[in-house]
Amino acid sequence: MQIVLTQPRGFCAGVTRAIEIVERAIELHGTPVYVFHEIVHNPWVVDDLRLRGAVFVNDLAEVPTDAVLVFSAHGVSNAVVAQADRLGLLTIDATCPLVSKVHLQAQRFVRQGHTLLMIGHAGHEEVVGTMGRVDAPVHLVSVVADVAHLDVPAHTPLAYVTQTTLSLDDTREIIAALKARFPRIVGPEVDGICYATQNRQIAVRRLAAQVDLVLVVGARNSSNSNRLREVAERCGVPAHLVQDEHDLKAEWLLGAPRVGVTAGASTPEVLVQRVVDALQSHTAGERLPIVHLAGAREDVSFRLPPGLTAPNTAALAHG
Template sequence: MSPAPQRLKVYLATPRGFCAGVDRAIQIVERALELYGAPVYVRHEIVHNRHVVDRLKALGAVFVKELEQCPPDRPVVFSAHGVPKSVPAEAKTRKMFYLDATCPLVSKVHVEAERHFREGREIVLIGHAGHPEVIGTMGQLPEGTVKLIETVDDARAFTPKDAGNVAFVTQTTLSVDDTSDIVGVLKDRFPEIAEPHKEDICYATTNRQEAVKQIGADCDLVLVIGSAKSSNSQRLVEVAMRAGARAAYLVDDASHVDWAWFEGVNTLGISAGASAPENLITDLIKAVTDRYDAEVIENAGVLETVTFKLPRVLTQA
């Protein structure tokens, strides 16, 4: 007789997976394909998830690095992370039809940065170097205008031209706790620093981190579904560890799980980054329940009701 499967409590974080900005960006590509046929070109990954990108490729989307790879007679979509101002300017010069899928909450940060620039402030951007969102935000203003700060040490070392005329904005997908520490240093050093009217870290990032905090302390192991390129997904792993999880890993999907991680595990937490589709979570839960006597418990998290409208050109067609 084979031994009974190991018992396992599975805590499912809520909310998890797609946010409104990701959902809108994907819908823009899908709707463009419906209206204009294939191919529709997309500059960079529409969101940071291989499964999403592969599905859109199968529908007729072509992903490129730069506009010069796009024919001028086909639609091109800009990714949810936002783009420097030079990109739509180039598209206009080439008379291209483009659709901007930038998340409205990222666009809010762009508007804030431009307002501070107009008002003559020295601007600090809290974020991760090389991330597409950071490149896009810094690219809203002349080169050298925005100073990037990644860590508390960077905040301590920052020396503005005028300590009384500084402002900060942030990437939308950062760790809430890490960013709070950096902002704390900036406010201590520059009491008059101008800050966002409403926090730049988006509601979805905040809610997903809070949900992982709620389950993390009770878990021997936490698995977060998401891409290694995804900032918000990486932050969820860090949040789980800080919350008290014994181990936490980022996985693309169920096929990337190392089942040796489950040795001695009695409690498992599952979450997903904001660009991970729900079917990947369903597949992971099935893979776990196929192997273990698992009780799945969904935590009572925030109910998200945010939606963003599609560009008018797509809804009026």
């Protein structure tokens, strides 16, 4: 048996930035610091920050007046921003800059007079936030079949944007269907899917070609992690999403001499190592060889919001 690890895997720049924003907010303002929704989709990360003093809420009514509130990496709607202002909250925006880029694209298309389509998953925080960033109706397209059911008048100027964590293959199919029905539609092709999502999907395709089983370490509600599992399955390899080592099942390993391991963009490396250690424990003391596949090098980093590095931010915030 052999363990094969992909590269890249785990945290992307947007996730690293979002977690650091919460950590810095706690350092500067003290506890509690409130966070609207999970800062990123990973329970280990959320629980760790909760132990440090972060309080995660899904309704701003749960946040005391004048408290510090962090918007999650997935972004929020204009309505949420306005409500936070009415409540007098000190807000810090941890929206991934690549999600913010999609917000700007959507707003630009609407200003130009286009009717906007959003390619994404219904109910996902990023989709809700993006659709709520424009003051116009937005049509949601989640699967190819939705294209035929779009109720859009003929000759309507159309544009689309995409959720950043989608499957490349699924998104290409949806865009092709949109162009077939609406030849003049404009949009970013698959460029709206973030670099980290693309890199990890390309890496898992290469991984699937060399292993008998793929394990994706990631949260069950993580869009990009679920897409990695789907990509591996499309390559004809059994694949399972595991949140940590406790989700492993011994029967998966039967007849799988080469096990591939990757991780979603919101998964800390410590969980990957726990899964690897658990795999090692199935060998009755024999140490399994670990192969590290080469992959895209990622050196992307994003700046923190203004004020988070200033030594007097907390004093200013509290007068």
